[in-house]
């Protein structure tokens with residue numbers, strides 16, 4: 407039985423409690439002192455023996471209770487740790503200060519294999535012995551496990567190894583944790599990060615004519631069973647649109663997998679996309695590995711940055727698009743799958759074709775249906791809509807109180823050219839939200855150039871001019887918003903603002919709501 411003895415802390419109490427146990431000649435297999443409890447594991451303790459022990463313990467000054475527990479805390483922690491390690495797909499080794507393994511997860515045991523484990527597992531082996539690289543072990547130990555990531559060989563397989571020191575203070579290093587990444591899993595990890603399952607057209611924010619037009623066209627094309635090419639500058643939301651098209655197609659509910667063709671060298675991109683056959687290269691998984699095309703059978707594969715595909719992969723992809731068949735790397739039989747290809751690029755593919763950088767026949771196969779995503783600077787007030795969305799999200803993320811844009815900040819956002827588009831806006835807002843803590847984000851907080859504001863005086867939130875206004879309604883709305891934005895900080899409630907503007911409270915409240923200005927203050 408396992409028991410917890412709770413006590414009020416005083417010098418020597420643990421010693422006295424242990425003396426009571428010793429006097430009873432109990433077979434104690436584990437003791438953990440974790441104030442305000444001492445935990446005991448005594449397998450033979452039960453029934454009357456427990457009652458007697460409880461009486462004796464309660465006579466020790468400071469002991470307050472004795473109760474059975476299902477597990478000792480250290481044991482619970484070890485079980486949790488073992489479960490966490492077992493769930494990690496990459497091999498992980500914990501080593502002591504000399505570089506000798508003290509703990510390894512199942513993935514590490516698998517790599518080293520049965521033969522090596524018959525000698526008692528990995529614990530006790532030196533890193534030099536396992537990797538055949540004595541310099542690596544010496545370097546780690548000499549530098550307190552602060553060494554850059556590098557490649558090591560384990561049982562003939564190459565791994566990228568990350569090393570982190572285990573230390574309770576910088577000068578007291580107890581060892582290190584080594585995480586080994588197999589090259590065949592790098593793409594898998596990228597893909598897992600990108601394999602999200604949320605986000606239809608509702609996740610694509612924007613009410614501007616450019617965006618409503620795009621969403622309507624995308625919704626129509628989504629339903630057509632043919633390759634789709636999405637063109638647009640970087641960060642405009644091409645992947646978001648690709649995913650929404652998948653969700654709006656008959657393949658909804660099937661797998662959507664994405665590959666960034668620019669992120670991987672040719673051989674990795676090839677094995678990620680087409681898979682590889684057993685024994686096809688050093689470091690390959692024993693049974694081979696299916697590629698994204700097989701994994702997404704009946705679903706969609708999104709090829710981002712398709713313009714970066716090498717000529718060899720362009721040819722292999724063309725063949726797949728022509729008849730749905732391909733071979734795994736190193737494989738000798740044909741595979742056939744049913745996958746819709748959605749591709750995207752920020753490059754001018756037609757120009758690349760003209761210059762010989764991209765195969766013309768592949769361009770026509772990918773470009774059966776096409777969408778052009780407008781840059782952010784052509785989406786008008788969507789900029790502010792997106793900015794407000796990102797502000798709310800960033801404030802929640804960093805657990806900061808909500809904040810709003812001043813008129814000056816709104817004008818700066820509208821005037822910025824946004825070369826990095828929505829992704830840039832997202833990071834500008836995130837940075838501003840994390841670097842300030844007041845209720846307002848002002849233009850200087852955004853850290854963007856405001857040079858175009860002078861060129862477009864009617865844009866923005868300060869109502870300083872009207873030359874840039876598109877229509878009477880837009881100009882009035884812009885003026886109203888700017889006015890409310892400017893006065894609200896000084897008259898922070900609809901009643902105070904109505905009094906200041908000598909108008910009705912209801913009208914001001916409606917306008918504040920219309921322009922998304924929160925009314926909770928004042």
Ligand SMILES: Nc1ncnc2c1ncn2[C@@H]1O[C@H](COP(=O)(O)OP(=O)(O)OP(=O)(O)O)[C@@H](O)[C@H]1O
Pocket residue numbers: 609610611612638639640641642643644645646647710711750751752792828829832
């Ligand atoms: N209309 C939008 N509404 C909400 N979020 C958006 C919108 N457009 C883009 N985003 C966000 O902006 C970021 C960039 O979008 P995404 O990755 O889809 O762009 P991309 O055009 O595929 O970029 P790249 O060309 O660099 O691959 C993402 O975080 C995405 O969620």
